[in-house]
Amino acid sequence: MLALGIEGTAHTAGVGIVDETCRVLANVYDMVRPEKGGIHPREAANHHAEVVVPLIRKAADLAGIDLADLDLVAFSQGPGLGPCLRTVATAARALALTLDRPIVGVNHCVAHLEIGRGVTAAKDPVLLYVSGGNTQVIAFARGRYRVFGETLDIGVGNMLDKFARECGLSFPGGPILEKLARGGTALQALPYSVKGMDVAFSGMLTAALALRKHGASLEDLAFSIQEVAFAMLTEVTERAMAHLENAEVLLGGGVARNQRLQSMVGRMAADRGATMFVPPGDLCIDNGAMIAWTGLQMFRGGVRMTIPETVVDQRYRTDEVPVTWR
Ligand code: AMP
Ligand code: MG
Numbered sequence: 001m002l003a004l005g006i007e008g009t010a011h012t013a014g015v016g017i018v019d020e021t022c023r024v025l026a027n028v029y030d031m032v033r034p035e036k037g038g039i040h041p042r043e044a045a046n047h048h049a050e051v052v053v054p055l056i057r058k059a060a061d062l063a064g065i066d067l068a069d070l071d072l073v074a075f076s077q078g079p080g081l082g083p084c085l086r087t088v089a090t091a092a093r094a095l096a097l098t099l100d101r102p103i104v105g106v107n108h109c110v111a112h113l114e115i116g117r118g119v120t121a122a123k124d125p126v127l128l129y130v131s132g133g134n135t136q137v138i139a140f141a142r143g144r145y146r147v148f149g150e151t152l153d154i155g156v157g158n159m160l161d162k163f164a165r166e167c168g169l170s171f172p173g174g175p176i177l178e179k180l181a182r183g184g185t186a187l188q189a190l191p192y193s194v195k196g197m198d199v200a201f202s203g204m205l206t207a208a209l210a211l212r213k214h215g216a217s218l219e220d221l222a223f224s225i226q227e228v229a230f231a232m233l234t235e236v237t238e239r240a241m242a243h244l245e246n247a248e249v250l251l252g253g254g255v256a257r258n259q260r261l262q263s264m265v266g267r268m269a270a271d272r273g274a275t276m277f278v279p280p281g282d283l284c285i286d287n288g289a290m291i292a293w294t295g296l297q298m299f300r301g302g303v304r305m306t307i308p309e310t311v312v313d314q315r316y317r318t319d320e321v322p323v324t325w326r
Pocket of ligand 2: 108112131132134253254285286
C-alpha cells in the first residue's frame, strides 16, 4: 500500500510518500521564510499554493512511482493556521478526486507521535512534542492520545524564534540560538515557569529581551534560555513518565533536533532506566511523511472520510482523535 501525505499547518508545505511498513519513499518540503516579521497566515497559504503541486511531482519522482500507484491521499486537517490548512486540504481533495482514491484528514500532533513510533523502536512512548506552534506532552491512554501537559501560552519554538527575531537574527531562530549557546558561559536568571504538568514561555521571552537591552551577550542569553526552557520541558516529561510508569520517551517537533534538549531528556531517561528515541531530523520537523503514515494507519484502522468530512479544524485537539488503529 502506498500513501501520499500533504502537510501544511503552518510555515512548511511538505509532501511525503510511505508504504505500509513505514518505509519513507520520499519526503520533500519547502518552508516559507519571511524577510522580516513573523509568519503571516495568508502569505504562508499563498506560498503553499505555489509549491504544493511541484512538491507532489517531486515526491512521486523521488519515490519512483506514478501518482496512479497511490492507494491513499492524506493531509493535515489541523491544528494550524486556517488559510494554510484550507490550501493543502484543497490540494488533497483535488488529488484524491482526480485519482479516485480515498482521502483521510490527519491530526498534525498525532502524526508527530506516529511517525516516531513508525521509524524508531518506541512502542508506547511518552511524546515530548516541541515545535514552533505547539508544545505538548502526549501519551496513549484509554483509546486516545491524551495531553498530559502543554504550554499555557506560546510554543517553545515560537519563543526561540521570537527572541532571535527581536535580536536581529533570521528565521528560524532555534538552530541559530543552539550554535550561539555553545559560546555562552554565564547563566542569566530567567523565570522557570512550570505549573503542574504545564509550562509557560512568554515570561521568559520578556525577561530575556530585557536582559539583552541591559547588555547581556547573545551567547549567554541563548545558553540561558536553552538551559531553563529545556529543564522545564524535561521536568514535565519526567512527571508524565512517572505518572504513567512509562519507560519510553520520544522526541518530536523541530525543537527536538536540538542537541542540548536531547542530552537533557536523554540524561533524565537514563537516570530512570528509560529509553529516549529521536527520529531523524527530517521526520522531526513538520513533514508530509508523518501525515502519509498516520493516514495509512487510520485507513487500515477503518477510518473513511467523505469530502464534506475533510473540512479543516484550526483547533483540532490531540485527544479528539479516536485511535482505532492500535
Ligand atoms: P516545526 O514547527 O515542528 O516544523 O519546527 C520548527 C521549529 O523548530 C522552529 O521554531 C525552529 O526554530 C525550531 N528548531 C529547529 N531546529 C532547532 C534546533 N536545532 N534547536 C532549537 N530549535 C530548533
Ligand atoms: Mg509540527
